[in-house]
Amino acid sequence: MQLFVNDLTVMDFSFLCPQRGMVGESWIVDVILDGNLNDESMIQDFGKVKKNLKRLIDEYVDHKLLVPAEHSGSNINHLDHDEQVEVRFEQNDGKIIQLFCPAEAYAFVYSDTISMESVGNYLREVIATHLPENVDNIELKLRTEQILTPFYHYTHGLKKHDGNCQRIAHGHRSKVGIMIDGQACLESQQYWAQRWEDVYIITREDIIDYADRKAAGTVDNPQEYYCCAYESSQGYFELLIPRSRCEIVETDSTVECLAEFIYTEQKKRSGDSTLEIMAYEGVGKGAIVRDPV
Secondary structure, three states, rough: EEEEEEEEEEEEEEEEOOOEEEEEEEEEEEEEEEEOOOOOOOOOOOOHHHHHHHHHHHHHHOOOOOEEEOOEEEEEEEEOOOEEEEOOOOOOOOEEEEEEEEEEEEEEEEEOOOOHHHHHHHHHHHHHHHOOOOEEEEEEEOOOOOOOOOOEEEEEEEOOOOHHHHHOOEEEEEEEEEEEOEOOOOHHHHHHHOOOOOEEEEEHHHEEEEHHHOOOOOOOHHHHEEEEEEEEEEEEEEEEEEEEEEEEEEOOHHHHHHHHHHHHHHHHOOOOOOEEEEEEEOOOOOEEOOOOO
């Protein structure tokens, strides 16, 4: 007997890729449980499935940076004196991404690449220890939202957030709707999809001098990198990342502020035309900014 739950949750996270660098992603999770009926004539109550499995997925993957621990470019240093972990990742082009964050900001996937297969295996191992006795197996299906218009992948951190959004390297796969004079503008959507392809969005006030970073690792050409850092309720977060992969904003990088940023920048492109921006944060949520009526 099998029990299935489609659209159990959406995982919003980022991962390190040797080709693309730091990639923001949003994956939808479907689950199938194999097992026998319990005393209630169920494999498991739907409410418990949704609550318990979502909690585990949120705890182990959601709003984290996924690191391919077995990749040759990954160097992971758990510091003995505190709970900080330093991660240094070398891309195929020699560029470095370096983080100095609390351990809970990462998920270390024991594979040489982050993929739906490797993350699915990682989650199955985690969840298997929490299944009731009558459940024999769990199947996870990870998938992306079907988007027929241009979209981008971005990573950010929200230092003022009370929850896990404060982690400096989590991200989203997002579409953007741009209406000019009441009509969808595919050219403008494509412009933003290219501008924010695998981008890291930095709040300017979070940029620190290279010499002030706490991470021990160094890079050969510091002028080619941004270093940003902040202290929040979960601890100290620091990131060193190539400048070529960044967009600097003057505000926080909430989806509301990003929608406003796109609106302001797009106004420069579209002039006096009537403009509406619908910026998404992952799947099915976002913010709208439009010209006043």
